[in-house]
Amino acid sequence: MLQLxxxxxxxxxxxxxxxxKHFQDIHLVDEIISLDEQRKNLQTQSDELLSKRNTASKSxxxxxxxxxxxxxxxxxxxxxxxxxxxxALTGQLNEVEQQLNQQLVRLPNLPNELVPNGKTxxxxxxxxxSPDFPKxxxxxxxxxxxxxxxxxxxxxxxxxxxxxxxxxxxxxxxxLQRALIQYFLDYNTAAGYTEYIPPHIVNASSAYGTGQLPDxxxxxxxxxxxxxxxxxxxxxxxxNIYRDEIVPASKLPIKMTAYTPxxxxxxxxxxxxxxxxxxxxxxxxxxxxxxxxxANSYAALDQMVAHVEQLIISLGLPYRILRLCGGDMSFxxxxxxxxxxxxxxQERWLEVSSVSxxxxxxxxxxxxxxxDEQGKTQLLHSLNGSSxxxxxxxxxxxxxxxxxxxxxxxxxxRPYFGASVIQ
RNA sequence: GGUGGGGUGGAUGAGUGGCUGAAAUCAGUAGUUUGCUAAACUGCCGUACGGGUAACUCUGUACCGCGGGUUCGAAUCCCGCCCCCACCGCCA
Numbered sequence: 226m227l228q229l230x231x232x233x234x235x236x237x238x239x240x241x242x243x244x245x246k247h248f249q250d251i252h253l254v255d256e257i258i259s260l261d262e263q264r265k266n267l268q269t270q271s272d273e274l275l276s277k278r279n280t281a282s283k284s285x286x287x288x289x290x291x292x293x294x295x296x297x298x299x300x301x302x303x304x305x306x307x308x309x310x311x312x313a314l315t316g317q318l319n320e321v322e323q324q325l326n327q328q329l330v331r332l333p334n335l336p337n338e339l340v341p342n343g344k345t346x347x348x349x350x351x352x353x354x355s356p357d358f359p360k361x362x363x364x365x366x367x368x369x370x371x372x373x374x375x376x377x378x379x380x381x382x383x384x385x386x387x388x389x390x391x392x393x394x395x396x397x398x399x400x401l402q403r404a405l406i407q408y409f410l411d412y413n414t415a416a417g418y419t420e421y422i423p424p425h426i427v428n429a430s431s432a433y434g435t436g437q438l439p440d441x442x443x444x445x446x447x448x449x450x451x452x453x454x455x456x457x458x459x460x461x462x463x464x465n466i467y468r469d470e471i472v473p474a475s476k477l478p479i480k481m482t483a484y485t486p487x488x489x490x491x492x493x494x495x496x497x498x499x500x501x502x503x504x505x506x507x508x509x510x511x512x513x514x515x516x517x518x519x520a521n522s523y524a525a526l527d528q529m530v531a532h533v534e535q536l537i538i539s540l541g542l543p544y545r546i547l548r549l550c551g552g553d554m555s556f557x558x559x560x561x562x563x564x565x566x567x568x569x570x571q572e573r574w575l576e577v578s579s580v581s582x583x584x585x586x587x588x589x590x591x592x593x594x595x596x597d598e599q600g601k602t603q604l605l606h607s608l609n610g611s612s613x614x615x616x617x618x619x620x621x622x623x624x625x626x627x628x629x630x631x632x633x634x635x636x637x638x639r640p641y642f643g644a645s646v647i648q
Numbered sequence: 649g650g651u652g653g654g655g656u657g658g659a660u661g662a663g664u665g666g667c668u669g670a671a672a673u674c675a676g677u678a679g680u681u682u683g684c685u686a687a688a689c690u691g692c693c694g695u696a697c698g699g700g701u702a703a704c705u706c707u708g709u710a711c712c713g714c715g716g717g718u719u720c721g722a723a724u725c726c727c728g729c730c731c732c733c734a735c736c737g738c739c740a
Contacts (some may be wrong), residue, residue, distance in 0.1 A: 268698055272709045279709090282721040286666040301720045308720085471658085471695090473676095592695095602695080 242335030343550030369501030390506035404641035423462035522606035580610030
Protein backbone atom coordinates (compact mmCIF):
# COMPACT_ATOMS: atom_id res chain seq x y z
CA MET A 226 0.00 0.00 0.00
CA LEU A 227 0.96 3.62 -0.36
CA GLN A 228 2.68 5.30 2.53
CA LEU A 229 0.48 7.61 4.55
CA UNK A 230 3.14 10.26 4.88
CA UNK A 231 3.49 10.28 1.10
CA UNK A 232 -0.23 10.69 0.52
CA UNK A 233 -0.32 13.46 3.06
CA UNK A 234 2.38 15.51 1.38
CA UNK A 235 1.79 14.59 -2.26
CA UNK A 236 -1.94 14.65 -2.68
CA UNK A 237 -1.81 16.00 -6.23
CA UNK A 238 0.62 13.37 -7.36
CA UNK A 239 -1.52 10.68 -5.83
CA UNK A 240 -4.65 11.94 -7.55
CA UNK A 241 -2.91 12.22 -10.90
CA UNK A 242 -1.47 8.76 -10.55
CA UNK A 243 -4.79 7.21 -9.64
CA UNK A 244 -6.37 8.91 -12.60
CA UNK A 245 -3.75 7.51 -14.92
CA LYS A 246 -4.52 4.09 -13.54
CA HIS A 247 -8.22 4.69 -14.17
CA PHE A 248 -8.99 4.12 -10.53
CA GLN A 249 -12.62 4.95 -9.82
CA ASP A 250 -12.89 5.75 -6.14
CA ILE A 251 -10.83 8.93 -6.15
CA HIS A 252 -12.73 10.20 -3.12
CA LEU A 253 -10.84 7.64 -1.05
CA VAL A 254 -7.88 9.98 -0.99
CA ASP A 255 -9.75 12.73 0.79
CA GLU A 256 -11.30 10.22 3.13
CA ILE A 257 -7.91 8.84 3.97
CA ILE A 258 -6.40 12.24 4.59
CA SER A 259 -9.27 13.21 6.85
CA LEU A 260 -9.15 9.91 8.74
CA ASP A 261 -5.44 10.41 9.17
CA GLU A 262 -6.07 13.86 10.65
CA GLN A 263 -8.56 12.39 13.07
CA ARG A 264 -6.17 9.65 13.94
CA LYS A 265 -3.35 12.03 14.77
CA ASN A 266 -5.66 14.16 16.80
CA LEU A 267 -6.99 11.27 18.82
CA GLN A 268 -3.56 9.85 19.33
CA THR A 269 -2.17 13.10 20.68
CA GLN A 270 -5.06 13.35 23.12
CA SER A 271 -4.92 9.78 24.29
CA ASP A 272 -1.13 9.87 24.58
CA GLU A 273 -1.45 12.81 26.93
CA LEU A 274 -3.97 11.04 29.11
CA LEU A 275 -1.96 7.86 29.14
CA SER A 276 1.07 9.84 30.15
CA LYS A 277 -0.87 11.35 33.06
CA ARG A 278 -2.10 7.96 34.10
CA ASN A 279 1.38 6.48 34.00
CA THR A 280 2.89 9.17 36.21
CA ALA A 281 0.00 8.99 38.64
CA SER A 282 0.22 5.22 38.86
CA LYS A 283 3.90 5.39 39.53
CA SER A 284 3.37 7.89 42.31
CA UNK A 285 0.84 5.57 43.90
CA UNK A 286 3.46 2.90 44.19
CA UNK A 287 5.88 5.37 45.80
CA UNK A 288 3.26 6.68 48.22
CA UNK A 289 2.34 3.22 49.38
CA UNK A 290 6.00 2.46 49.92
CA UNK A 291 6.21 5.55 52.13
CA UNK A 292 3.13 4.46 54.04
CA UNK A 293 1.02 7.37 52.86
CA UNK A 294 -2.12 5.34 52.34
CA UNK A 295 -4.44 8.31 52.37
CA UNK A 296 -2.76 10.14 49.50
CA UNK A 297 -2.45 6.95 47.56
CA UNK A 298 -6.20 6.42 47.75
CA UNK A 299 -6.98 9.91 46.44
CA UNK A 300 -4.63 9.33 43.56
CA UNK A 301 -6.30 6.05 42.82
CA UNK A 302 -9.66 7.67 42.42
CA UNK A 303 -8.10 10.34 40.20
CA UNK A 304 -6.74 7.71 37.88
CA UNK A 305 -10.03 5.89 37.88
CA UNK A 306 -11.61 9.07 36.53
CA UNK A 307 -8.96 9.30 33.83
CA UNK A 308 -9.65 5.77 32.83
CA UNK A 309 -13.09 6.48 31.44
CA UNK A 310 -11.74 9.18 29.17
CA UNK A 311 -8.90 6.95 28.09
CA UNK A 312 -11.21 4.09 27.23
CA ALA A 313 -13.43 6.36 25.19
CA LEU A 314 -10.52 7.89 23.30
CA THR A 315 -8.67 4.69 22.57
CA GLY A 316 -11.92 3.15 21.44
CA GLN A 317 -12.36 5.93 18.92
CA LEU A 318 -8.73 5.76 17.95
CA ASN A 319 -8.97 2.05 17.19
CA GLU A 320 -12.07 2.61 15.16
CA VAL A 321 -10.47 5.36 13.10
CA GLU A 322 -7.28 3.37 12.58
CA GLN A 323 -9.26 0.42 11.38
CA GLN A 324 -11.22 2.51 8.91
CA LEU A 325 -8.08 4.21 7.76
CA ASN A 326 -6.38 0.93 7.08
CA GLN A 327 -9.41 -0.47 5.28
CA GLN A 328 -9.41 2.48 2.90
CA LEU A 329 -5.68 2.53 2.50
CA VAL A 330 -5.40 -1.04 1.26
CA ARG A 331 -7.94 -0.26 -1.42
CA LEU A 332 -5.71 2.31 -3.11
CA PRO A 333 -3.64 0.86 -5.95
CA ASN A 334 -0.01 1.71 -6.50
CA LEU A 335 0.82 4.82 -8.51
CA PRO A 336 2.21 4.43 -12.02
CA ASN A 337 5.75 5.43 -12.85
CA GLU A 338 6.10 8.40 -15.20
CA LEU A 339 7.16 6.06 -18.01
CA VAL A 340 3.75 4.41 -17.95
CA PRO A 341 1.80 5.41 -21.04
CA ASN A 342 -1.68 6.87 -20.75
CA GLY A 343 -4.46 4.57 -21.76
CA LYS A 344 -7.21 2.39 -20.55
CA THR A 345 -7.06 -1.00 -22.21
CA UNK A 346 -4.61 -3.45 -23.73
CA UNK A 347 -5.01 -1.49 -26.99
CA UNK A 348 -3.09 1.35 -25.42
CA UNK A 349 -0.06 -0.61 -24.37
CA UNK A 350 3.17 0.54 -25.88
CA UNK A 351 5.12 -1.91 -28.03
CA UNK A 352 8.74 -1.49 -27.03
CA UNK A 353 10.26 -4.16 -29.19
CA UNK A 354 9.12 -6.81 -31.60
CA SER A 355 10.86 -9.69 -33.34
CA PRO A 356 11.28 -8.92 -37.01
CA ASP A 357 10.67 -12.44 -38.25
CA PHE A 358 7.73 -14.73 -38.00
CA PRO A 359 7.89 -18.39 -38.82
CA LYS A 360 6.38 -19.50 -42.11
CA UNK A 361 4.32 -22.53 -41.38
CA UNK A 362 3.85 -25.33 -43.87
CA UNK A 363 0.45 -25.80 -45.45
CA UNK A 364 -1.81 -27.71 -43.12
CA UNK A 365 -0.13 -26.39 -39.98
CA UNK A 366 -2.33 -26.78 -36.93
CA UNK A 367 -3.07 -24.89 -33.73
CA UNK A 368 -1.54 -26.40 -30.62
CA UNK A 369 -4.79 -27.91 -29.38
CA UNK A 370 -4.75 -30.18 -32.41
CA UNK A 371 -1.03 -30.88 -32.14
CA UNK A 372 -1.25 -32.01 -28.52
CA UNK A 373 -3.82 -34.57 -29.57
CA UNK A 374 -1.84 -35.63 -32.60
CA UNK A 375 1.31 -36.24 -30.54
CA UNK A 376 -0.56 -37.28 -27.39
CA UNK A 377 1.04 -34.64 -25.17
CA UNK A 378 -1.86 -33.33 -23.10
CA UNK A 379 -5.14 -35.08 -22.30
CA UNK A 380 -7.75 -32.44 -21.51
CA UNK A 381 -10.62 -34.94 -21.46
CA UNK A 382 -9.16 -36.93 -18.63
CA UNK A 383 -8.23 -33.75 -16.81
CA UNK A 384 -11.92 -32.86 -16.89
CA UNK A 385 -12.81 -36.27 -15.51
CA UNK A 386 -10.31 -35.99 -12.66
CA UNK A 387 -10.99 -32.37 -11.72
CA UNK A 388 -12.81 -30.23 -14.24
CA UNK A 389 -12.08 -28.08 -17.24
CA UNK A 390 -8.89 -26.08 -17.12
CA UNK A 391 -6.88 -28.76 -15.38
CA UNK A 392 -4.71 -30.30 -18.07
CA UNK A 393 -3.26 -33.76 -17.76
CA UNK A 394 0.21 -33.77 -19.28
CA UNK A 395 1.27 -37.10 -20.58
CA UNK A 396 4.38 -38.87 -21.83
CA UNK A 397 6.56 -36.52 -23.90
CA UNK A 398 4.22 -33.65 -22.98
CA UNK A 399 4.97 -34.21 -19.31
CA UNK A 400 8.65 -34.59 -19.97
CA LEU A 401 8.75 -31.41 -22.00
CA GLN A 402 7.19 -29.55 -19.07
CA ARG A 403 9.83 -30.95 -16.77
CA ALA A 404 12.57 -30.04 -19.25
CA LEU A 405 11.33 -26.47 -19.50
CA ILE A 406 11.13 -26.06 -15.72
CA GLN A 407 14.62 -27.45 -15.29
CA TYR A 408 16.02 -25.25 -18.02
CA PHE A 409 14.37 -22.10 -16.69
CA LEU A 410 15.58 -22.72 -13.15
CA ASP A 411 19.12 -23.43 -14.30
CA TYR A 412 19.07 -20.28 -16.39
CA ASN A 413 17.88 -18.22 -13.41
CA THR A 414 20.27 -19.65 -10.86
CA ALA A 415 23.15 -19.10 -13.28
CA ALA A 416 22.22 -15.42 -13.15
CA GLY A 417 22.50 -15.37 -9.37
CA TYR A 418 18.94 -16.14 -8.31
CA THR A 419 18.64 -18.46 -5.32
CA GLU A 420 16.26 -21.33 -5.91
CA TYR A 421 13.36 -21.99 -3.55
CA ILE A 422 10.56 -24.50 -3.33
CA PRO A 423 7.94 -22.62 -1.33
CA PRO A 424 4.62 -23.78 0.08
CA HIS A 425 1.89 -23.84 -2.56
CA ILE A 426 -0.74 -22.76 -0.07
CA VAL A 427 -0.51 -19.51 1.86
CA ASN A 428 -2.30 -17.81 4.73
CA ALA A 429 -4.23 -14.57 4.46
CA SER A 430 -1.37 -12.43 5.77
CA SER A 431 0.85 -13.53 2.93
CA ALA A 432 -1.86 -12.86 0.36
CA TYR A 433 -2.38 -9.41 1.84
CA GLY A 434 1.32 -8.75 1.80
CA THR A 435 1.68 -9.03 -1.94
CA GLY A 436 -1.65 -7.36 -2.66
CA GLN A 437 -3.75 -10.33 -3.82
CA LEU A 438 -6.04 -9.54 -0.91
CA PRO A 439 -8.28 -7.73 -0.71
CA ASP A 440 -8.07 -6.79 -4.39
CA UNK A 441 -8.35 -10.20 -6.01
CA UNK A 442 -10.10 -12.27 -3.45
CA UNK A 443 -12.33 -14.08 -5.93
CA UNK A 444 -9.49 -15.15 -8.17
CA UNK A 445 -7.80 -17.42 -5.70
CA UNK A 446 -8.89 -20.87 -4.66
CA UNK A 447 -9.74 -20.76 -0.99
CA UNK A 448 -9.68 -23.53 1.57
CA UNK A 449 -12.32 -22.59 4.06
CA UNK A 450 -11.61 -25.11 6.81
CA UNK A 451 -8.09 -23.84 7.26
CA UNK A 452 -8.49 -20.26 6.03
CA UNK A 453 -5.76 -20.74 3.43
CA UNK A 454 -5.33 -19.86 -0.24
CA UNK A 455 -3.84 -21.80 -3.13
CA UNK A 456 -1.15 -19.62 -4.64
CA UNK A 457 -1.93 -17.88 -7.93
CA UNK A 458 1.80 -17.37 -8.47
CA UNK A 459 5.07 -18.10 -6.68
CA UNK A 460 5.38 -14.36 -6.17
CA UNK A 461 3.16 -14.67 -3.11
CA UNK A 462 5.12 -17.14 -0.97
CA UNK A 463 8.52 -16.04 -2.26
CA UNK A 464 8.07 -12.31 -1.69
CA ASN A 465 6.79 -13.13 1.80
CA ILE A 466 10.04 -14.86 2.73
CA TYR A 467 11.38 -11.53 3.94
CA ARG A 468 8.17 -10.24 5.49
CA ASP A 469 8.76 -8.32 8.74
CA GLU A 470 12.50 -8.33 8.31
CA ILE A 471 15.18 -5.70 8.24
CA VAL A 472 17.63 -6.92 5.66
CA PRO A 473 21.25 -5.80 6.05
CA ALA A 474 22.31 -3.66 3.10
CA SER A 475 25.23 -5.99 2.49
CA LYS A 476 22.83 -8.77 1.50
CA LEU A 477 21.13 -6.74 -1.18
CA PRO A 478 19.88 -7.23 -3.75
CA ILE A 479 18.00 -10.36 -2.80
CA LYS A 480 17.41 -12.46 -5.90
CA MET A 481 15.12 -15.46 -5.69
CA THR A 482 13.60 -17.91 -8.13
CA ALA A 483 11.05 -20.64 -7.68
CA TYR A 484 9.08 -23.10 -9.69
CA THR A 485 5.51 -23.67 -8.54
CA PRO A 486 2.20 -24.68 -9.95
CA UNK A 487 -0.18 -21.73 -10.07
CA UNK A 488 -3.89 -21.88 -9.39
CA UNK A 489 -6.32 -19.35 -10.79
CA UNK A 490 -10.06 -19.43 -10.75
CA UNK A 491 -10.24 -17.07 -13.74
CA UNK A 492 -13.94 -16.58 -13.22
CA UNK A 493 -15.75 -15.21 -16.22
CA UNK A 494 -13.36 -16.06 -19.04
CA UNK A 495 -14.60 -17.91 -22.09
CA UNK A 496 -14.27 -18.34 -25.83
CA UNK A 497 -11.17 -18.76 -27.92
CA UNK A 498 -9.11 -17.09 -25.23
CA UNK A 499 -9.36 -20.21 -23.14
CA UNK A 500 -8.99 -22.78 -25.90
CA UNK A 501 -6.30 -25.38 -25.40
CA UNK A 502 -3.46 -24.16 -23.21
CA UNK A 503 -4.21 -20.47 -23.65
CA UNK A 504 -5.80 -20.15 -20.25
CA UNK A 505 -6.14 -22.83 -17.60
CA UNK A 506 -6.88 -23.06 -13.90
CA UNK A 507 -3.66 -24.84 -13.00
CA UNK A 508 -0.38 -24.18 -14.73
CA UNK A 509 3.33 -24.28 -14.09
CA UNK A 510 5.48 -21.21 -13.83
CA UNK A 511 9.00 -20.30 -12.86
CA UNK A 512 9.18 -16.94 -11.15
CA UNK A 513 11.96 -14.49 -10.36
CA UNK A 514 11.75 -12.02 -7.48
CA UNK A 515 14.11 -9.27 -6.39
CA UNK A 516 14.29 -7.07 -3.32
CA UNK A 517 16.45 -4.03 -3.84
CA UNK A 518 17.28 -0.68 -2.35
CA UNK A 519 14.92 2.00 -3.58
CA ALA A 520 17.57 3.70 -5.65
CA ASN A 521 18.37 0.53 -7.58
CA SER A 522 14.97 -0.88 -8.39
CA TYR A 523 14.60 0.51 -11.90
CA ALA A 524 18.03 -0.73 -12.87
CA ALA A 525 16.97 -4.10 -11.49
CA LEU A 526 13.77 -3.94 -13.53
CA ASP A 527 15.76 -3.35 -16.71
CA GLN A 528 18.05 -6.18 -15.77
CA MET A 529 15.11 -8.52 -15.26
CA VAL A 530 13.56 -7.53 -18.56
CA ALA A 531 16.82 -8.26 -20.34
CA HIS A 532 17.08 -11.55 -18.48
CA VAL A 533 13.63 -12.71 -19.57
CA GLU A 534 14.18 -11.48 -23.09
CA GLN A 535 17.34 -13.53 -23.47
CA LEU A 536 15.52 -16.57 -22.17
CA ILE A 537 12.80 -16.25 -24.79
CA ILE A 538 15.37 -15.61 -27.49
CA SER A 539 17.22 -18.74 -26.44
CA LEU A 540 14.07 -20.72 -27.17
CA GLY A 541 13.84 -19.14 -30.60
CA LEU A 542 10.32 -17.83 -30.14
CA PRO A 543 9.08 -14.68 -31.87
CA TYR A 544 8.17 -12.18 -29.18
CA ARG A 545 7.36 -8.62 -28.36
CA ILE A 546 7.74 -6.50 -25.26
CA LEU A 547 4.94 -4.23 -24.13
CA ARG A 548 5.00 -1.44 -21.65
CA LEU A 549 1.59 -1.60 -20.03
CA CYS A 550 -0.58 1.48 -19.94
CA GLY A 551 -2.07 2.86 -16.75
CA GLY A 552 -5.42 1.18 -17.16
CA ASP A 553 -4.05 -2.26 -17.98
CA MET A 554 -1.45 -2.68 -15.27
CA SER A 555 -2.01 -4.51 -12.06
CA PHE A 556 -3.12 -3.10 -8.75
CA UNK A 557 0.26 -3.24 -7.04
CA UNK A 558 2.55 -2.37 -9.93
CA UNK A 559 4.32 0.91 -10.68
CA UNK A 560 5.72 -0.18 -14.04
CA UNK A 561 5.12 -3.42 -15.92
CA UNK A 562 6.57 -4.95 -19.03
CA UNK A 563 4.67 -7.81 -20.57
CA UNK A 564 6.31 -10.35 -22.80
CA UNK A 565 4.21 -11.98 -25.47
CA UNK A 566 5.21 -14.77 -27.79
CA UNK A 567 3.63 -15.22 -31.16
CA UNK A 568 1.67 -18.36 -31.67
CA UNK A 569 1.86 -18.77 -35.40
CA UNK A 570 -1.03 -21.10 -36.10
CA GLN A 571 -3.50 -19.21 -33.94
CA GLU A 572 -1.96 -16.04 -35.32
CA ARG A 573 -2.09 -14.35 -31.98
CA TRP A 574 0.13 -13.08 -29.20
CA LEU A 575 0.22 -14.93 -25.91
CA GLU A 576 1.41 -13.36 -22.69
CA VAL A 577 4.16 -15.48 -21.16
CA SER A 578 5.76 -13.10 -18.73
CA SER A 579 4.97 -9.97 -16.82
CA VAL A 580 7.86 -8.15 -15.19
CA SER A 581 6.98 -5.47 -12.67
CA UNK A 582 8.46 -3.05 -10.23
CA UNK A 583 6.20 -2.60 -7.22
CA UNK A 584 8.46 -0.04 -5.63
CA UNK A 585 7.55 -0.01 -1.94
CA UNK A 586 3.89 -0.86 -2.41
CA UNK A 587 4.27 -4.47 -1.36
CA UNK A 588 7.14 -3.95 1.06
CA UNK A 589 5.16 -1.33 2.94
CA UNK A 590 2.58 -3.95 3.78
CA UNK A 591 5.17 -6.66 4.20
CA UNK A 592 7.46 -4.50 6.32
CA UNK A 593 10.55 -5.47 4.35
CA UNK A 594 13.18 -2.89 5.20
CA UNK A 595 16.85 -2.16 5.37
CA UNK A 596 19.07 0.33 7.18
CA ASP A 597 20.49 3.15 5.13
CA GLU A 598 23.88 4.75 5.72
CA GLN A 599 22.42 7.07 8.36
CA GLY A 600 21.06 4.03 10.16
CA LYS A 601 17.46 4.88 9.35
CA THR A 602 15.10 2.12 8.34
CA GLN A 603 13.99 2.31 4.74
CA LEU A 604 11.51 0.23 2.81
CA LEU A 605 13.00 -1.92 0.09
CA HIS A 606 11.54 -2.17 -3.38
CA SER A 607 10.16 -5.46 -4.64
CA LEU A 608 10.08 -6.71 -8.20
CA ASN A 609 9.03 -9.86 -9.88
CA GLY A 610 8.62 -11.48 -13.24
CA SER A 611 7.71 -14.75 -14.83
CA SER A 612 10.61 -16.65 -16.21
CA UNK A 613 8.52 -18.17 -17.64
CA UNK A 614 4.89 -19.32 -17.68
CA UNK A 615 4.84 -22.77 -19.22
CA UNK A 616 1.57 -23.51 -21.01
CA UNK A 617 1.73 -20.67 -23.47
CA UNK A 618 5.40 -21.27 -24.10
CA UNK A 619 4.47 -24.84 -24.93
CA UNK A 620 1.60 -23.71 -27.14
CA UNK A 621 3.83 -21.32 -29.00
CA UNK A 622 6.65 -23.84 -29.36
CA UNK A 623 4.32 -26.47 -30.74
CA UNK A 624 2.80 -24.13 -33.27
CA UNK A 625 5.97 -22.36 -34.37
CA UNK A 626 8.23 -25.36 -34.50
CA UNK A 627 5.88 -27.80 -36.20
CA UNK A 628 7.04 -29.36 -39.45
CA UNK A 629 5.53 -32.14 -41.55
CA UNK A 630 8.12 -34.40 -39.87
CA UNK A 631 7.27 -33.43 -36.30
CA UNK A 632 7.88 -30.78 -33.66
CA UNK A 633 11.44 -29.45 -33.55
CA UNK A 634 12.80 -29.01 -30.04
CA UNK A 635 14.94 -25.88 -29.46
CA UNK A 636 18.64 -26.55 -29.12
CA UNK A 637 18.86 -25.39 -25.51
CA UNK A 638 16.15 -27.80 -24.39
CA ARG A 639 17.54 -30.91 -26.01
CA PRO A 640 19.88 -31.86 -23.14
CA TYR A 641 16.93 -31.63 -20.80
CA PHE A 642 14.38 -33.25 -23.06
CA GLY A 643 16.64 -35.97 -24.42
CA ALA A 644 15.47 -35.67 -28.02
CA SER A 645 15.54 -33.11 -30.81
CA VAL A 646 12.12 -33.72 -32.25
CA ILE A 647 8.70 -34.99 -31.29
CA GLN A 648 7.38 -37.29 -33.96
C1' G B 649 -6.04 -36.52 16.99
C1' G B 650 -3.95 -37.31 22.49
C1' U B 651 -0.48 -35.77 26.47
C1' G B 652 3.26 -32.60 28.22
C1' G B 653 6.50 -28.24 27.58
C1' G B 654 7.05 -23.50 25.46
C1' G B 655 6.45 -18.53 22.54
C1' U B 656 10.73 -12.07 25.59
C1' G B 657 15.04 -7.55 21.29
C1' G B 658 19.55 -10.15 15.29
C1' A B 659 20.72 -14.97 18.42
C1' U B 660 20.99 -17.47 23.27
C1' G B 661 18.34 -16.32 27.55
C1' A B 662 16.95 -13.76 32.70
C1' G B 663 12.72 -11.67 34.45
C1' U B 664 6.07 -14.00 38.42
C1' G B 665 2.59 -6.99 39.73
C1' G B 666 5.51 -0.65 40.21
C1' C B 667 12.84 0.57 40.53
C1' U B 668 11.91 -3.49 33.28
C1' G B 669 11.74 -1.03 26.79
C1' A B 670 13.34 -4.97 29.29
C1' A B 671 19.53 -8.20 32.91
C1' A B 672 23.52 -11.00 31.06
C1' U B 673 26.13 -13.28 27.11
C1' C B 674 27.04 -13.67 21.88
C1' A B 675 26.77 -11.43 17.21
C1' G B 676 27.01 -6.35 15.00
C1' U B 677 29.15 -1.43 15.07
C1' A B 678 32.48 2.89 16.38
C1' G B 679 36.86 3.68 18.98
C1' U B 680 41.37 2.76 22.30
C1' U B 681 45.53 -0.38 22.88
C1' U B 682 48.78 -3.48 19.61
C1' G B 683 54.57 -4.26 14.76
C1' C B 684 50.40 -7.36 11.70
C1' U B 685 46.53 -11.01 12.74
C1' A B 686 44.40 -12.28 17.20
C1' A B 687 43.20 -10.78 22.03
C1' A B 688 41.82 -7.08 25.68
C1' C B 689 39.22 -2.64 27.02
C1' U B 690 35.41 1.42 26.20
C1' G B 691 31.02 3.51 23.88
C1' C B 692 26.82 2.49 20.81
C1' C B 693 23.47 -1.16 19.29
C1' G B 694 14.56 -2.65 18.80
C1' U B 695 10.22 -1.09 15.98
C1' A B 696 5.97 1.89 14.97
C1' C B 697 2.93 6.18 15.50
C1' G B 698 2.71 11.21 17.46
C1' G B 699 4.75 16.23 19.52
C1' G B 700 8.66 19.71 18.91
C1' U B 701 13.13 21.32 15.62
C1' A B 702 16.32 24.55 10.26
C1' A B 703 18.89 20.14 11.61
C1' C B 704 21.55 16.90 15.10
C1' U B 705 19.38 16.45 19.52
C1' C B 706 15.01 16.33 22.58
C1' U B 707 10.15 14.39 24.01
C1' G B 708 5.15 11.37 24.54
C1' U B 709 2.71 6.78 23.68
C1' A B 710 2.31 1.75 22.23
C1' C B 711 4.54 -2.98 21.49
C1' C B 712 7.66 -9.17 25.52
C1' G B 713 2.89 -14.74 19.86
C1' C B 714 -2.49 -12.50 18.91
C1' G B 715 -7.15 -10.72 21.15
C1' G B 716 -9.86 -9.65 25.51
C1' G B 717 -10.14 -9.17 31.08
C1' U B 718 -8.56 -8.06 36.37
C1' U B 719 -5.76 -3.79 38.66
C1' C B 720 -4.40 2.88 40.41
C1' G B 721 -0.48 0.10 37.63
C1' A B 722 0.58 -6.09 33.61
C1' A B 723 6.13 -9.09 29.98
C1' U B 724 4.52 -10.81 34.94
C1' C B 725 -2.32 -12.67 37.19
C1' C B 726 -7.10 -14.61 34.51
C1' C B 727 -9.85 -16.15 29.83
C1' G B 728 -10.01 -17.27 24.50
C1' C B 729 -7.22 -18.08 20.05
C1' C B 730 -2.79 -18.99 17.03
C1' C B 731 1.91 -21.08 16.51
C1' C B 732 6.31 -24.01 17.89
C1' C B 733 8.85 -28.27 20.28
C1' A B 734 8.84 -33.36 22.46
C1' C B 735 6.51 -38.06 23.01
C1' C B 736 2.32 -41.25 21.55
C1' G B 737 -1.29 -42.45 17.57
C1' C B 738 -2.07 -42.21 12.23
C1' C B 739 0.47 -41.67 7.66
C1' A B 740 3.58 -40.25 2.22
